[in-house]
Structures are given as structure tokens and as C-alpha cells.
Amino acid sequence: MKKKRSRQGRSQRRRYVGLLGGSFNPAHDGHLHISREALKRLRLQEVWWLVSPQNPLKDREGMAPLADRMASAKAVSAGDRRIRPTDIEVKLGTTYTAQTLAKLIRHYPNLRFVWLMGSDNLIQIPRWRDWNKIFMLVPIAVFTRPTYDSRALSGKAAQRYRRCRLPLYAAGRLAQSRPPVWSFVSFRRHPASATAIRSGESG
Numbered sequence: 001m002k003k004k005r006s007r008q009g010r011s012q013r014r015r016y017v018g019l020l021g022g023s024f025n026p027a028h029d030g031h032l033h034i035s036r037e038a039l040k041r042l043r044l045q046e047v048w049w050l051v052s053p054q055n056p057l058k059d060r061e062g063m064a065p066l067a068d069r070m071a072s073a074k075a076v077s078a079g080d081r082r083i084r085p086t087d088i089e090v091k092l093g094t095t096y097t098a099q100t101l102a103k104l105i106r107h108y109p110n111l112r113f114v115w116l117m118g119s120d121n122l123i124q125i126p127r128w129r130d131w132n133k134i135f136m137l138v139p140i141a142v143f144t145r146p147t148y149d150s151r152a153l154s155g156k157a158a159q160r161y162r163r164c165r166l167p168l169y170a171a172g173r174l175a176q177s178r179p180p181v182w183s184f185v186s187f188r189r190h191p192a193s194a195t196a197i198r199s200g201e202s203g
């Protein structure tokens with residue numbers, strides 16, 4: 001009886017943290033939108049914006065300095081204390097997500113992480129280093145994004161992990177679920193994109 005109570009106590013103290021990795025070149029309302037959706041729908045306490053030193057698949061040309069991207073992330077998230085921009089990958093010495101996650105899990109044994117990404121990245125994730133390891137390490141929430149969803153849901157990653165997909169109505173349990181597990185969060189789309197902002201469209 002005593003043992004049961006203390007186990008419950010431990011799980012109540014657990015904090016669930018969403019990780020939104022990105023270039024944030026610059027940060028925009030789309031990032032804010034999916035972070036708030038994640039906090040609410042996945043029942044998270046915090047979302048960390050992992051402002052990437054350099055996306056291994058993106059060109060260095062046109063990539064603003066990390067300090068500028070951090071400043072933009074801080075400005076956009078300023079109104080919401082649950083959202084925390086960080087350049088922690090610099091301190092961890094990682095640019096590959098699988099490595100970042102392995103280190104974060106080791107450094108923060110009392111936190112439970114969930115990887116957050118837009119549906120464009122579900123299409124691309126099979127090109128990431130050790131991508132299957134990412135599915136094994138943390139639950140993954142994929143957010144709806146204009147134009148990408150149907151390709152994402154018929155793509156290699158969605159197909160390979162189709163049996164590990166939690167339906168939307170169960171997304172509130174995603175953070176506590178044992179990987180591999182993922183969910184497609186399709187409540188409301190947001191049209192913003194950094195590419196559009198850089199090219200002078202409204203984003």
C-alpha cells in the first residue's frame with residue numbers, strides 16, 4: 001500500500017516537456033500556434049524551442065546567425081512563460097536530433113520529453129541521422145501544416161510506424177505513452193512559414 005502511494009507521488013511530480021526543434025529563421029506565429037496546441041492537447045507543462053545551431057540538411061547560406069534567431073525566438077515567445085527558447089544544442093555539442101534527445105534524456109532524468117514537429121518534417125525525417133532511434137526514444141507529435149499532410153501521412157515514416165499511431169482523441173495520453181508512439185495533431189492549421197517571411201510575404 002505504502003509502495004503504491006509513493007509511486008503515484010513520483011508520477012505526479014513528473015514534468016512533461018515538448019521539444020520543438022527548428023531553425024527559427026525567423027521565429028513566427030506558426031511556432032507559437034503549434035506550441036500552444038501542444039501545451040493544451042498533449043497536457044504539457046512546458047515547450048522548449050531548440051533553436052538549432054545548424055540544421056544538418058539546410059544550406060548555411062541565408063541562415064541568420066544563431067544569436068539573431070535566438071533573439072527572434074525570444075521576441076515571439078515573450079508573452080508565454082511556458083515556452084522557452086534555448087540554444088542548448090550548442091552546450092550539448094549536437095546538431096543531430098537523435099544525439100540531442102539521447103543527451104537531454106540523460107541530463108534531465110525527471111523530465112519526460114515529447115518531440116514536436118510540423119507535418120513537413122514527418123515527410124523528411126527518414127533522411128535524418130538515426131531516425132528510427134528518434135521514434136524509439138520519445139513520443140512524437142506531428143502537427144498539421146498546410147499542403148504537407150497527405151504526403152506526410154502516406155510517407156515512409158507514417159507507414160513504418162502506422163501501428164504505433166495514437167488516434168487524435170487519445171493525444172492527451174501521448175506524453176505518458178511508451179515509445180515508439182506518435183500522433184497526428186490535426187485541430188487547426190496555421191499558414192505561417194519562415195520561407196514566406198524571408199521572401200517578403202506575410203508568412
Ligand SMILES: Nc1ncnc2c1ncn2[C@@H]1O[C@H](COP(=O)(O)OP(=O)(O)OP(=O)(O)O)[C@@H](O)[C@H]1O
Nearest residue numbers: 021022023024030117118145190191192193194195
Ligand atoms: N505553420 C506551421 N504549422 C505547423 N508546423 C510548423 C509551422 N511552422 C513551423 N512549423 C514546424 O516548426 C518546426 C521548426 O520550423 P522552422 O523553424 O524550420 O520554420 P519553417 O517555417 O518551417 O522554416 P522554413 O520555411 O525556413 O523551412 C518544424 O518542425 C516545422 O515543421
Ligand SMILES: O=C(O)c1ccc[n+]([C@@H]2O[C@H](COP(=O)([O-])O)[C@@H](O)[C@H]2O)c1
Nearest residue numbers: 021022023052055057096097098128129
Ligand atoms: O538529425 C538530423 O539528421 C536532422 C536533420 C534535419 C533536421 N533536423 C532537426 O529538425 C528540426 C527542424 O529543423 P528545421 O530547420 O526544419 O526547422 C531541428 O531541430 C533540426 O536540428 C535534424
